[in-house]
Amino acid sequence: MAAVEAAGTPVRYVREPDLAAALPGADVLFMWDFWSGALPAAWPASGGPRWVHIASAGVDRLLFPALVEADTVVTNSRGVFxxxxxxxxxxxxxxxxxxxxxxxxxxxxxxxxxxxxxxxxxxxxxxxxxxxxxxxxxxxxxxxxxxxxxxxxxxxxxxxxxxxxxxxxxxxxxxxxxxxxxxxxxxxxxxxxxxxxxxxxxxxxxxxxxxxxxxxxxxxxxxxxxxxxxxxxxxxxxxxxxxxxxxxxxxxxxxxxxxSPHMSGDATGWREDLVRVFAENLRRWTEGRPLRNVVDKDLGYVGSNRGRG
Known part of the structure; x- marks a missing residue:
């Protein structure tokens, strides 16, 4: 995650047991473990991140009702795979x-x-x-x-x-x-x-x-x-x-x-590519520019609206 830390934004790394405690104070959540099912139970009743990014193209694990109904922007890693x-x-x-x-x-x-x-x-x-x-x-x-x-x-x-x-x-x-x-x-x-x-x-x-x-x-x-x-x-x-x-x-x-074990997109260097996609979007976020790969939460994938939301 050196590319993210180099952007000058404070980064906190958490595992599933600490996720619920970390979310209320976070502006942005990068879901690196896209297999995790911990987010729905950890999502705060009020507040929470204004932007959630996932290290995958599919976002079905993120579209639970509380997140869909929130003002939180969701982006994915479209383009890597x-x-x-x-x-x-x-x-x-x-x-x-x-x-x-x-x-x-x-x-x-x-x-x-x-x-x-x-x-x-x-x-x-x-x-x-x-x-x-x-x-x-x-x-x-x-x-x-x-x-x-x-x-x-x-x-x-x-x-x-x-x-x-x-x-x-x-x-x-x-x-x-x-x-x-x-x-x-x-x-x-x-x-x-x-x-x-x-x-x-x-x-x-x-x-x-x-x-x-x-x-x-x-x-x-x-x-x-x-x-x-x-x-x-x-x-x-x-x-x-x-x-x-x-x-x-x-x-x-x-x-x-x-x-095959869910590996069709995992060519050499894919992890570094995922971090680069998020780091570029994080720069856009901190500079107030439109984010890329904004997911239409009603459709369940990136739609025509690519703005910040």
Whole structure:
């Protein structure tokens, strides 16, 4: 946190047990541990920080009623994870198309088994979520030769990063056309459980699901049932409803599933990048300039209003 301290602002470091005592005297809260669930119980009945920043792109853990109703400004770390996640998604698409998990399993077993693989050029990818991460994914997949479309809150044609963007009301039809469905949407009441048994039934039996958004976007039991029944060809999951993924989860042992531990955006140097984003915003705060990455607390993500609030 040297970059923050260098800005000349007094900094106090606290752990969860001391959070409630520290909040009433704080102007700004930097939630470094974005996994922590301590903030709702620690939030003061009156007063409290005027600005809360979180070291993640997702803000669903911050949007508890008392904070939503307060005048407190919320900002996120938008921009840090876009390109690393896009690279990771491209790697997953290639891993499926080129059957790399099976190759590694066969190598471990010292088995020589020739197979044919798939082309990604011309394959259709649907990116659900049109924020910066979804857009970076769209650009990477387009550059690799896939035909990309998007799904988001507002439909539009000829989007520079995602081609045709389908409104969420037409998600069912868009799912039916995709070879790869990539989830990069924020977790809101509208997106929670969006991929359920009905949505999975609309996907091609040859399609793969990639989730780098939030685990709660997918009804996990429905996904397991669809994978077991061959209703879709595979899934690559970097996020889960319960993290760490419990050892007893069937997903661990399914040959058509790639499990990774919520690491798709964590490329070398990501912690330093997170601190730099906050330090820049802290300078803006102390100078009275508009903050970046201001979250619309009603929408649940960064909206068009990027002012101080």
């Amino acid at each position: 876009d390109e690393p996640i896009a690279e990771y998604v491209l790697g997953l698409v290639l891993a499926f198309a080129k059957d790399l998990p099976a190759t590694l399993r066969l190598q471990d077993a010292r088995r020589w088994r020739h197979r044919e693989t798939e082309r990604i050029t011309g394959a259709r990818a649907l990116v659900v979520g049109t924020g910066p991460i979804g857009r970076a994914i769209g650009r990477r997949l387009t550059a690799a030769g896939l035909a990309v479309s998007g799904a988001g809150r507002t439909g539009r044609a000829a989007d520079p990063d995602l081609g045709t963007v389908h409104p969420m009301e037409r998600l069912d039809a868009a799912l039916a056309e995709a070879d790869y469905v990539v989830l990069a949407a924020p977790l809101t009441e509208r997106t929670r459980d969006m991929i359920d048994a009905a949505a999975l039934a609309r996907m091609k039996p040859t399609a793969r699901l990639v989730n780098v958004g939030r685990g709660q976007l997918v009804v996990e039991d429905d996904l397991i049932a669809a994978l077991r029944a061959g209703r879709i060809a595979g899934a690559a999951l970097d996020v889960f409803r319960d993290e760490p993924l419990p050892p007893a989860s069937p997903l661990w042992g399914m040959p058509n599933v790639i499990v």
